[in-house]
Amino acid sequence: AAVTDFSTARGVLQALRDLGCRTALDDFGVGFSSFHYLGQLPVDYIKIDGSFIRSLLISPESRVIVQAIADIAAGFGKQAIAEFVDQEALLPILRSYGISYGQGFHLGRPSPLGETFKNTQHCLPGRAKRR
Numbered sequence: 001a002a003v004t005d006f007s008t009a010r011g012v013l014q015a016l017r018d019l020g021c022r023t024a025l026d027d028f029g030v031g032f033s034s035f036h037y038l039g040q041l042p043v044d045y046i047k048i049d050g051s052f053i054r055s056l057l058i059s060p061e062s063r064v065i066v067q068a069i070a071d072i073a074a075g076f077g078k079q080a081i082a083e084f085v086d087q088e089a090l091l092p093i094l095r096s097y098g099i100s101y102g103q104g105f106h107l108g109r110p111s112p113l114g115e116t117f118k119n120t121q122h123c124l125p126g127r128a129k130r131r
Contacts, residue, residue, distance in 0.1 A: 006040070014042045024081060028069060038076045045101065046073040050084030053104075057089055070097040 013023050024045035025037055038046070048069050055062040066082070073080040082094050085104030094102060 010041055017042050017044075028073075035072070038072065038078070043078065045079045045081050046076075047081045047083055047103075048099075050104075053082050053084045053090065053094075054086075056093060057087075063093070066094075066099075067097045070099050074098060 016023055022044040023042075024047050025041065025043045026047045028046045028048055037043075046069065048066055052062045052066050052069075056066060070080045079101055080097075080099045081101040081103065082090070082099050083103055085091070085094070085102035086106050088106060090106070091102075
């Protein structure tokens with residue numbers, strides 16, 4: 001949506017943020033993602049494309065790119081999320097780059113929404129509690 005109608009996308013993202021939601025710019029580093037979006041779209045997270053994470057252990061180039069994206073995200077006041085975290089050996093590298101969030105089969109398998117939210121308590125924004 002941001003690529004085809006940037007103005008509308010920005011307004012929708014800001015409206016979601018005003019409701020207390022957080023959003024992510026997905027697949028950063030490939031395709032239509034752009035450094036321009038980092039400063040122009042009100043997103044909270046930058047999701048580093050999984051193609052870089054998958055080759056992180058064997059590719060010096062991927063390590064440079066992932067570290068750079070993590071640094072740029074931090075410079076813009078955003079958190080970085082690593083996609084495709086599928087093995088334990090990736091965790092210390094990601095932590096050393098300041099990446100605190102990840103998604104992938106090593107961290108957890110996909111599950112139906114009903115199971116995911118079964119044990120959560122719904123609260124008003126700012127009053128969240130964990131079980």
